[in-house]
Amino acid sequence: MTAPRKVLVVDDEPQIRRLLKSALARAAYAVVEADTARAALAAVDIDRPDVILLDLGLPDRDGLELIPLIRAKSAAPLIVISARTATDEKVSALDLGASDYLTKPFDTDELLARVRSALRHTAAxxxxxxxxxxxxxxxxxxxxxxxxxxxxxxxxxxxxxxxxxxxxxxxxxxxxxxxxxxxxxxxxxxxxxxxxxxxxxxxxxxxxxxxxxxxxxxxxxxxxxxxxx
Incomplete structure (x- = not known):
């Protein structure tokens, strides 16, 4: 049996992590959670996720600073999920190496579609x-x-x-x-x-x-x- 694809959810809000975990689990993904930048970097090293969902508002480091650090460790698609809606924030995230950007509040069906699309094209x-x-x-x-x-x-x-x-x-x-x-x-x-x-x-x-x-x-x-x- 093929192992389920693994998704790392990085968000400091427990309710968002629960929502994402529930939606991803229903779609048969394995979910790893991290609530800080430090925990996220450790999870990238240890769990080797296939996709990373990243909130920008983390308690110990801004998510924009975290993107290139993750990119140095992993080529997995990285989808930003953030309440920040400013165009310059989105452009910065994408230029730093994010694969996609989804604003909160989000529709879980759209999120799952973005994950599926990312997994179809895991690298250039x-x-x-x-x-x-x-x-x-x-x-x-x-x-x-x-x-x-x-x-x-x-x-x-x-x-x-x-x-x-x-x-x-x-x-x-x-x-x-x-x-x-x-x-x-x-x-x-x-x-x-x-x-x-x-x-x-x-x-x-x-x-x-x-x-x-x-x-x-x-x-x-x-x-x-x-x-x-």
Whole structure:
């Protein structure tokens, strides 16, 4: 029998931990709990979780400081669950290495969907192991080829660079700064309008209805996701 996937829940509020543990257990995940940053780091070392759910408001260290420390120990997807709703907080968390960001209060069904999505793509390398197929779109990062409905789609160098960066993290938010750096270089990290133009062109070439995108979706003020469902 395959061992259940292990989820580390890091939150100092007992009621939140109980809620998360109950929802995750019903979905057949094994749950490990930590109520401090110190306990979280120990659990990462000892329990080797497959997914980490992290609150930012911990008593002994700010969660934003904890993200790179966890990243140094584990490549497991890290989903922030926080009451902080400011865009700059979300961008900081993602730039530091978080895989996703969910604000409190949250819907447990959405949380479980985010966990499932994270587990399907536990590392960027998974996307590079073979072509990524989303609907009638196929993205082959090794061959640098994109097809839609079996026909090759011709992309500019920057269109391909943006799409490849999204495809390396399917289902996850990729920040504006990360996409701009991948396609234009670090000096263009703040030129979001350049990115909007490229994304608009990608949607015209890849989406069934570019006006209602389902493949490349916007996380307002933060970045974009390449949807895999």
């Amino acid at each position: 390398g998974d996307a590079r192991a073979g072509p990524l197929v989303v609907g009638d779109v196929q993205i082959d990062l090794m061959a640098r080829l994109v097809h839609r409905g079996g026909a090759e789609v011709h992309l500019t160098a920057r269109e391909y660079a943006v799409l490849a960066e999204l495809a390396a993290f399917p289902g996850r938010i990729v920040t504006h700064a990360q996409l701009l750096t991948a396609a234009w270089g670090g000096a263009y990290r703040d030129n979001v309008e350049y990115l909007r133009v490229v994304v608009r062109n990608l949607r015209l070439k890849l989406e069934a209805d570019p006006a209602t995108p389902r493949l490349i979706v916007n996380d307002l003020g933060i970045g974009y996701r390449l949807m895999t469902l």
